Amino acid sequence: xxxxxxxxFTLASLASAQTTTDAGLLDEATAKQVxxxxxxxxxxxxHNFPTRPFFGDTHVHxxxxxxxxxxxxxxxxxxxxxxxxxxxxxxxxxxxAKLSRPLDFLVVSDHSDGFGFFPQLMSGDPALxxxxxxxxxxxxxxxxxxxxxxxxxxxxxxxNHLPEGFPLPGTPAYRSAWMEVIKAADEANDPGKFTAFIGxxxxxxxxxxxxxxxxxxxxxxxxxxxxEPYTTLPPLGSPNPRDxxxxxxxxxxxxxxxxxAIAHNGNLSNGRMFPIIESFTxxxxxxxxxxxxxxxxxxxxxxxxxxxxxxxxxxxxxxxxANFERWDKANLDLTELKKPEMLEFExxxxxxxxxxxxxxxxxxxxYKFGFxxxxxxxxxLATADDDNFFGKVSGSEPSPTRALKPFxxxxxxxxxxxxxxxxxxxxxxxxxxxxxxxxxxMKRRETYATxxxxxxxxxxxxxxxxxxxANTRMPAIAGYTKGVPMxxxxxxxxxxxxxxxxxxxxKDPIGANIDRIQVIKGWLDKDGKTQERIFDVAVxxxxxxxxxxxxxxxxxxxxxxxxxxxxxxIGAGELITVWKDPAFDPALRAFYYVRVIEIPTPRWTAYxxxxxxxxxxxxxxxxxxxxxxxxxxxxxx
Amino acid sequence: xxxxxxxxxxxxxxxxxALFGVYFFMxxxxxVATPQDIVVTSGQIQTLAIGFTRVWQxxxxxxELKGLIDNYIKEEILAREAVKLGLDQNDSVIRxxxxxxxDFVAEEFVDGREPTDAELADYLAKHPGRFAExxxxxxxxxxxxxxxxxxxxxxxxxxxxxxxxxxxxxEIESLGDPLLLPQECADAPQRxxxxxxxxxxxxxxxxxxxxxxSGPVESGYGVHLVLLARRTDGKVPxxxxxxxxxxxxxxxxxxxxxxxxxxxxxxxxxxxxxxxxTPPAATTERKVAMN
Numbered sequence: 014x015x016x017x018x019x020x021x022f023t024l025a026s027l028a029s030a031q032t033t034t035d036a037g038l039l040d041e042a043t044a045k046q047v048x049x050x051x052x053x054x055x056x057x058x059x060h061n062f063p064t065r066p067f068f069g070d071t072h073v074h075x076x077x078x079x080x081x082x083x084x085x086x087x088x089x090x091x092x093x094x095x096x097x098x099x100x101x102x103x104x105x106x107x108x109x110a111k112l113s114r115p116l117d118f119l120v121v122s123d124h125s126d127g128f129g130f131f132p133q134l135m136s137g138d139p140a141l142x143x144x145x146x147x148x149x150x151x152x153x154x155x156x157x158x159x160x161x162x163x164x165x166x167x168x169x170x171x172x173n174h175l176p177e178g179f180p181l182p183g184t185p186a187y188r189s190a191w192m193e194v195i196k197a198a199d200e201a202n203d204p205g206k207f208t209a210f211i212g213x214x215x216x217x218x219x220x221x222x223x224x225x226x227x228x229x230x231x232x233x234x235x236x237x238x239x240x241e242p243y244t245t246l247p248p249l250g251s252p253n254p255r256d257x258x259x260x261x262x263x264x265x266x267x268x269x270x271x272x273x274a275i276a277h278n279g280n281l282s283n284g285r286m287f288p289i290i291e292s293f294t295x296x297x298x299x300x301x302x303x304x305x306x307x308x309x310x311x312x313x314x315x316x317x318x319x320x321x322x323x324x325x326x327x328x329x330x331x332x333x334x335a336n337f338e339r340w341d342k343a344n345l346d347l348t349e350l351k352k353p354e355m356l357e358f359e360x361x362x363x364x365x366x367x368x369x370x371x372x373x374x375x376x377x378x379x380y381k382f383g384f385x386x387x388x389x390x391x392x393x394l395a396t397a398d399d400d401n402f403f404g405k406v407s408g409s410e411p412s413p414t415r416a417l418k419p420f421x422x423x424x425x426x427x428x429x430x431x432x433x434x435x436x437x438x439x440x441x442x443x444x445x446x447x448x449x450x451x452x453x454x455m456k457r458r459e460t461y462a463t464x465x466x467x468x469x470x471x472x473x474x475x476x477x478x479x480x481x482x483a484n485t486r487m488p489a490i491a492g493y494t495k496g497v498p499m500x501x502x503x504x505x506x507x508x509x510x511x512x513x514x515x516x517x518x519x520k521d522p523i524g525a526n527i528d529r530i531q532v533i534k535g536w537l538d539k540d541g542k543t544q545e546r547i548f549d550v551a552v553x554x555x556x557x558x559x560x561x562x563x564x565x566x567x568x569x570x571x572x573x574x575x576x577x578x579x580x581x582x583i584g585a586g587e588l589i590t591v592w593k594d595p596a597f598d599p600a601l602r603a604f605y606y607v608r609v610i611e612i613p614t615p616r617w618t619a620y621x622x623x624x625x626x627x628x629x630x631x632x633x634x635x636x637x638x639x640x641x642x643x644x645x646x647x648x649x650x
Numbered sequence: 651x652x653x654x655x656x657x658x659x660x661x662x663x664x665x666x667x668a669l670f671g672v673y674f675f676m677x678x679x680x681x682v683a684t685p686q687d688i689v690v691t692s693g694q695i696q697t698l699a700i701g702f703t704r705v706w707q708x709x710x711x712x713x714e715l716k717g718l719i720d721n722y723i724k725e726e727i728l729a730r731e732a733v734k735l736g737l738d739q740n741d742s743v744i745r746x747x748x749x750x751x752x753d754f755v756a757e758e759f760v761d762g763r764e765p766t767d768a769e770l771a772d773y774l775a776k777h778p779g780r781f782a783e784x785x786x787x788x789x790x791x792x793x794x795x796x797x798x799x800x801x802x803x804x805x806x807x808x809x810x811x812x813x814x815x816x817x818x819x820x821e822i823e824s825l826g827d828p829l830l831l832p833q834e835c836a837d838a839p840q841r842x843x844x845x846x847x848x849x850x851x852x853x854x855x856x857x858x859x860x861x862x863x864s865g866p867v868e869s870g871y872g873v874h875l876v877l878l879a880r881r882t883d884g885k886v887p888x889x890x891x892x893x894x895x896x897x898x899x900x901x902x903x904x905x906x907x908x909x910x911x912x913x914x915x916x917x918x919x920x921x922x923x924x925x926x927x928t929p930p931a932a933t934t935e936r937k938v939a940m941n
Contacts, residue, residue, distance in 0.1 A: 064832065065842075065845070065846060068845075114844065114845065114849065115841065117845070138701075138705060139698075139701055139702065139705070139718070139721070140702065140705035140706060141705070155743050156743070157742075157743070178705055178706075184707070185704070200894075200898075206839075206841070467845075469830055469831075471830070484828070486823050486828055486833060487832075488830070517830055519829070519830040519831070519871075520870070520871070521870070522846070522847055522848035522851075522869060522870035522871065523848055523849075523870050524870070585797065586795070586797065586829075586871050586872065587828075587829060587830055587871070589828070589830070
């Protein structure tokens with residue numbers, strides 16, 4: 014880590030380094046000549062705050078997940094960690110794969126239901142093959158129709174219609190699979206360099222509606238092995254998140270480990286991810302629900318391969334960037350089509366708004382979550398870059414035909430593979446790259462989501478930021494000393510003051526420039542109705558922000574689609590500003606989060622078309638606008 | 651007796667017997683005609699029962715065991731017949747499975763001994779790069795924004811560099827253009843420099859002279875003038891600190907080597923010709939890697 018905060022850049026450390034320099038010795042005399050003989054240069058010295066974000070993926074499936082295995086994934090948890098660390102691997106489709114640069118952390122999150130099912134099925138287990146389903150899946154996979162089997166497994170799973178002999182917690186097959194997962198994480202974990210979290214996905218698919226959560230352990234296998242993951246199949250498990258939270262409480266009590274859960278793909282939950290009326294009881298959510306949700310679920314996965322869950326054009330008609338990588342045809346297994354009235358209860362921005370409302374009624378805000386992005390890759394490969402995208406499942410690893418294959422199909426709808434989104438990663442502002450530091454940063458929501466690019470995004474809120482804070486070379490110092498970082502809280506505005514925000518974004522060192530930084534505000538108005546408004550706070554290229562706080566001039570487009578290239582001739586490498594809420598009412602609850610928009614770049618489909626020499630149909634988008642979403646800062650009167 | 655002669659069943663038996671006789675004579679010596687033995691040994695029955703027990707957590711009942719045995723017999727007969735009909739030929743699933751089984755055979759040739767300390771130390775000594783710490787850099791940088799300075803960038807950089815060389819210890823906070831990255835990095839591992847400034851920038855730090863201002867150095871953001879104060883090569887840690895990692899690597903290497911040896915020994919039994927792709931001279935030299 015670039016250890017500015019430890020303040021070790023002193024003459025003493027320079028002088029003591031004579032044994033190890035490889036190009037000339039730096040003695041004290043030279044050092045004095047080169048560096049001023051003053052207290053440590055570094056103003057960070059003495060501050061213990063995060064100086065760089067760590068990038069990772071909290072959501073990768075391997076062959077240990079029954080559907081991933083059926084889809085053809087042959088790489089296990091060990092491979093997933095190796096790949097994330099930057100090693101070159103052979104993907105399940107037989108082609109070499111490597112990340113542009115290593116990730117800092119990874120969670121292997123295989124489905125807890127049926128851990129070890131796939132190895133059992135593939136070994137031709139007689140009991141499993143004696144069931145009609147087991148028999149059918151085995152034959153489908155053996156005859157190269159793994160995709161069919163996988164969809165059938167997912168669908169059967171959604172209907173809780175699984176064969177006898179399916180491995181359940183408590184059986185030896187289940188135990189040994191869980192121990193393998195733990196061992197792979199503990200082996201790959203390398204404090205200070207790479208963090209390998211132990212985790213799993215609790216895949217609640219009630220009636221085909223996606224209520225999935227990833228559960229992450231702060232601790233090592235010594236504690237995680239004292240328990241087995243929670244599943245969704247009754248009687249051992251349950252599809253109701255309340256039961257997951259109970260299990261999490263029990264887990265912490267029993268093992269002394271700390272755990273948190275991250276929900277994802279509300280966009281495929283058909284209005285059930287952020288309920289006001291609980292789907293399981295038909296009753297309004299209560300204080301107990303709110304307390305548990307906010308305690309156990311500090312983060313939400315807002316972007317991933319199965320689409321973006323920030324907001325929807327019907328919910329945010331004034332948001333030009335809302336129509337981004339939409340998956341809004343139906344629920345996860347396409348058994349129930351989407352209705353407009355469902356949207357409010359499945360997109361993150363609407364949930365943040367409803368959270369303010371519920372807080373006034375329940376005393377607790379159930380939807381007080383920060384943001385991360387992750388891939389939900391089922392290939393063991395955490396790829397989120399458009400020029401290096403290995404798809405959702407092994408069947409959609411790069412090939413000339415992948416874009417035009419259906420990803421999932423039912424009698425009601427079809428989602429094509431070209432609709433997969435090359436996204437995203439989780440950025441965590443932690444003081445060091447360890448399980449403990451990253452987990453704690455996730456708990457305090459000091460995180461943001463990106464759709465792939467490793468942008469650096471800062472966001473601080475307070476009442477005393479002024480323009481000069483944006484002009485210092487170390488805005489983070491002002492940020493942490495005068496305000497709170499993303500994920501934090503502002504209370505009781507001083508008389509006559511409005512919240513001010515220090516906002517900065519730096520492009521990915523090997524990525525595209527930035528178009529603009531926006532602040533998205535949501536609030537509960539005087540009449541108890543929730544509202545939202547978008548402000549452009551910093552824009553590139555000297556464009557004007559109008560009196561309404563908007564910049565209606567587009568940044569332009571430098572994408573050459575046939576060649577799948579772009580140039581950084583538009584946009585800015587870095588944008589920074591201090592912004593003050595021009596319409597603040599100290600009596601009203603509000604939240605603010607930042608959205609950073611990149612200039613247009615080629616979408617993975619354009620890279621495919623170029624590489625394989627394809628002409629893709631008109632409906633396939635060939636450019637994208639990558640982005641980052643920070644965790645909100647909340648204002649509570 | 652007359653009644654018997656009229657009995658259709660007798661006709662059937664006689665006729666059948668005659669046909670069988672003819673068939674038998676025509677195919678004498680052909681093993682297809684002779685019924686083959688399928689003996690289900692008590693060992694096999696035990697294996698079936700154990701498999702059942704592992705799944706169901708209880709031994710099979712007599713009825714279930716009979717079912718398992720019947721299934722086994724059926725599978726055996728169908729498998730044998732399928733092989734006779736050549737159904738195993740050109741089936742990629744079966745070939746892949748066979749290949750997988752051969753991988754298991756190859757495992758038998760792997761040196762399974764626990765590596766000794768001497769072997770581990772030797773492996774570490776031979777592959778220091780694999781276990782060495784990252785190279786570390788202590789440096790200051792001044793950023794110059796190409797977008798802001800345009801055509802003046804090179805001239806600005808040269809002028810600033812001259813100034814810095816004359817007065818290397820001057821304050822730098824006010825120099826150059828702002829950038830969200832630190833102006834100063836202390837003992838930063840190369841991978842962290844790469845994560846923040848990009849790989850090209852991190853790599854060029856290894857080329858710079860120590861204790862003087864140099865540049866301009868390119869990054870994804872623009873150009874930088876850099877004062878490299880110190881460059882520390884990563885130490886190779888003592889065996890005790892990386893024992894598990896060395897052991898894993900050594901065992902992996904042994905496996906890969908044994909697998910390759912095993913495959914090479916098989917490859918030696920073949921003369922491989924690839925038509926139309928490789929020049930003929932190279933075909934016998936063809937190196938095929940296991941896995």
